[in-house]
Every structure is written in structure tokens, then in C-alpha cells.
Amino acid sequence: MALSILDPKTALVLIDLQHGIVGMPTAPLTSAEVLGNSVKLADAFRAAGAPVVLVRVSFAPDFSDALPGRTESQGFGGVPPEGWDIIVDELSGHPGDIRVTKHNWGAFHGTDLDVQLRRRGVTQIVLAGISTSIGVESTARAAYEHGYNVTIATDAVTDSDADAHQNSLDRIFPRLGESGSTEEVLELLAKTQG
Secondary structure, eight states: BBBBOOOSSSEEEEEOOHHHHHHHOSSSSHHHHHHHHHHHHHHHHHHTTEEEEEEEEETTTTOOOOOOOOTTTTSSSSHHHHHHSSSSSSGGOOOSEEEEEESSSSSSSTHHHHHHHHHHTEEEEEEEOOOIIIIIIIHHHHHHHTTTTTEEEEEEEBOOOOOOOOHIIIIHHHHHHHOHHHHHHHHHHHHHHH
């Protein structure tokens, strides 16, 4: 569904823009493209006094706090690289940002994200980050289930698999909310604040 409105209390939620994730190969957009658009969004939301949430995924070195289950993607096949879970420098250094650490795909389960948003009266979230079909989609689904209006910044998300990315954009996100480009989000943010 095309982007039509931003609520007066909208937050930007950036998923897994951390060294270990941004450094992986992505498609169809590069991590640099997604990061550039995410920085534009974060700067505009901060300037408007709207909440910016930096979500990172992190685990204990032995993955003892990771969700149980038999999957192909448990861990890194060893010890994670040093600093893999640190938010990239381009987004760091803003003390007013909300920081959330998750131990699974979605940013709501097992975190205080819902409490942080509700305390601020947030009714809508704009999502961006990596990976479209995993962390972003899982967070979008949970946000919808929690009653938030959901918006996806389509040129500020990417994936390790271009087909999975496109499936999320074409089949999943239209059922959860609206989608638009970074520029469209910025235009609506300016109108909401103006």
C-alpha cells in the first residue's frame, strides 16, 4: 500500500545496522545505500524531535542466550567477530536515541521496545534496516500485532537474498501497512511537523 500519512507520534526504528550485519553482502541494495538512506531518515527524525530507535542483535559468545531450535542459522559457526554487534558509527553518538538489544529476529519479543514507544505516545513506526525478510519483517509483523501503524522505507531495507527481499515488499508488507521511499517519508515528516 502506498504511503499516505505519518501520525503525529511516529518513531523511526532501525534494524541491525551494526558492523557484523552491514559488512555482509546484500541485495538488491548495498548496505551502503541502505545505511545512507537510514542516516537521512535518522537525521530528519531527530531534527523533528521524533524518536529514533537503534536496534541491534547480540548474543553471549557461546550463544547461550540465543533462541533454541534446530535451524541452519544458529550462530556464526564459531565465535562472533569482535565488535560485530556495535551500531555503525554513522548512527552512533546521539544520546537521545533509544537503544534496544534483541536476541532473536524481531525487535519486540523479549525487549522493552513496546514500553519505550508507548511511554512516548508513539502510534506509528517507520522501519528500515537489514535484513528485509528477517529482522525488518519480523519487527513489522509484531508492530502490526501490537497495534502500531507500520511504514516500510523501501529504499532503506535490503537482504542477503534479493528474492526474499522482494517477497517481503510485494506480499508481506502490503498486508501490514504502507511503504514508501526515504524521500516520501521525509516529505510526510516535514508536513507532519509543519
